[in-house]
Amino acid sequence: MTRNEGNATRNKRRRTGPPTRVRDGGFATVGGLAAAPTPAMTPDEDHKISVLTSTLGPRLAPMIGILASQPTELNKPLISKSKEMLKTIASIQQQIESSRRFDTQVVNPETNQPLLNLDGNPKPFIPSSCRAKCPVQATGHHNDDPEILVVPKNEDIEWEACRLRMAGFAKSVAKLEIKNRRKQLTVLVYELATTFALGLVITKQTRTSPIGLTFDQKELAAKAIYDAFGNLPTNLASFLAIPAGDTIQSDFAKHMKFINADVEDKISKSDSQFIKSITNELHRSIPAMTIKIWQREEQLGRDRKVESELQNAFKPKAQAQANCDVEEALKLLTPQTRDCISEAARQSARAKANKIFQQQA
16 A cells, blocks of 8 residues: 555544544544544533534534533523524624615516616615505596596606605615614623623632632623733624724723723732633633634625525526527427417316315315
């Protein structure tokens, strides 16, 4: 066996499996490039991984390594908040995609070409909720009256202008809904960070019994979050409703009414060392539990958009070709054959209609 053949054989043996504990206390996938694994997981650890995998599902699977190293009771609220954030992210993306219609041309679904108004200009998008026909109509007996015939023309002009104004209001509401959803997401991030930080504080205090702490658990957690938000490795703020000129750190302080200067005046060396260990864990874990998952969702959404755009681009051509093929095939048939096909179609339609009537009787 050659060296290349040996390498190929070894590569085939590699597989993606459940996480394995590594030296730094986290988890890595079997066959990955993480640090060399220590002895295999215990049955309890293996069971915990299986439960987490089933509970999180594929969309939140990147969180398994973080949650597996935490107590089970801490995992429950973190998973709940993470799922809620994922739903909010999905609703934001859906609303963003929907609101883009206001800035795009209306196209013919069959030809994929822009629709034009009577003046030859592209028709603006009007949501279905604003497309109602003008309610002012003459009764059937007077539709032909010369004086009445003048009125609908003016009605249509005024009504179209009204529909365009309503579409503008709908666009404004859509943008405000996106903003409000981002505010909801921001609060969820702060709640997740607070829950996680408090859980880490309680766990570390219980396990190590540190001496010389001057702050209570909530104060320690808030300070750790504040410090972690001051130096996040990823641009989490781009997903959130952070006011112009603010940062996640300053916005969190306003939201929690946290005054860092007061804490710094009273902090002890023991407090500082303890908080730093919690901050480091938050600094590593928060992006992995939030923006990295959301960015993956964004990419999946873009992939779906690509498929949709390709389908829209090629469907008209494919349909036109199919219609042409049918027409050419029909030309080759004799009149008697075409009559037989038409009669068979009519009989099939009558049979389906009778069946529907019988079901509704």
